[in-house]
Amino acid sequence: MRIVVLVSGTGSNLQAVIDAGESGELDVEIAAVGADREGTYGVERSAAAGIDTFVVNFRSYAERRDWDDALRGKVASYEPDLVLSSGFMRIVDERFIKLFEGRYVNTHPALLPSFPGAHGVRDALAYGVKVTGATVMIADAGVDTGPILAQAPVAILDDDTEATLHERIKVEERRLLVETLAKLAAGG
Numbered sequence: 001m002r003i004v005v006l007v008s009g010t011g012s013n014l015q016a017v018i019d020a021g022e023s024g025e026l027d028v029e030i031a032a033v034g035a036d037r038e039g040t041y042g043v044e045r046s047a048a049a050g051i052d053t054f055v056v057n058f059r060s061y062a063e064r065r066d067w068d069d070a071l072r073g074k075v076a077s078y079e080p081d082l083v084l085s086s087g088f089m090r091i092v093d094e095r096f097i098k099l100f101e102g103r104y105v106n107t108h109p110a111l112l113p114s115f116p117g118a119h120g121v122r123d124a125l126a127y128g129v130k131v132t133g134a135t136v137m138i139a140d141a142g143v144d145t146g147p148i149l150a151q152a153p154v155a156i157l158d159d160d161t162e163a164t165l166h167e168r169i170k171v172e173e174r175r176l177l178v179e180t181l182a183k184l185a186a187g188g
């Protein structure tokens with residue numbers, strides 16, 4: 001299974017996929033890692049691991065549509081079986097979703113459909129729920145609305161901050177992601 005991974009930040013989910021590939025737990029080939037901005041640690045660590053990288057910088061395009069065209073074209077040029085959003089903080093357009101329909105996998109640090117959007121951890125804390133978690137899903141044209149592939153719960157502790165809670169969620173998120181990719185690689 002050839003995958004292209006999109007990142008906006010540190011890419012710790014991506015690192016889990018790289019590690020699982022190296023240990024043989026996961027049979028995937030990371031064709032490339034791309035970012036929407038310069039200077040991400042996700043791209044840096046991929047380059048260090050010898051993986052092809054690219055940046056389609058959102059801020060370099062005056063028109064949103066041109067950025068969408070550039071991103072879609074770049075990802076498609078690697079002919080991936082699957083595209084993985086690993087903390088990619090941009091909504092892609094319908095043309096991207098259509099081209100990779102059912103093959104664009106995303107993760108979210110909450111139990112969807114609760115707390116969608118960019119602040120899933122903060123929103124769950126603020127609401128006061130006692131259990132939140134991680135979700136792996138197929139991305140569709142909405143914000144965190146696609147079909148759910150897997151979920152894992154994480155209990156919220158009384159003294160949790162957004163940072164401590166997010167760290168515990170990310171442990172589950174990484175495990176769930178590798179497990180789900182392994183199932184997709186084996187079973188389609």
Ligand code: GRF
Pocket residue numbers: 007008009010011012013014086087088107108109170173
């Ligand atoms: C993950 O929790 C992801 O769900 C959220 O941002 C985090 C990305 O972490 N959107 P990383 O860049 O993989 O370390």
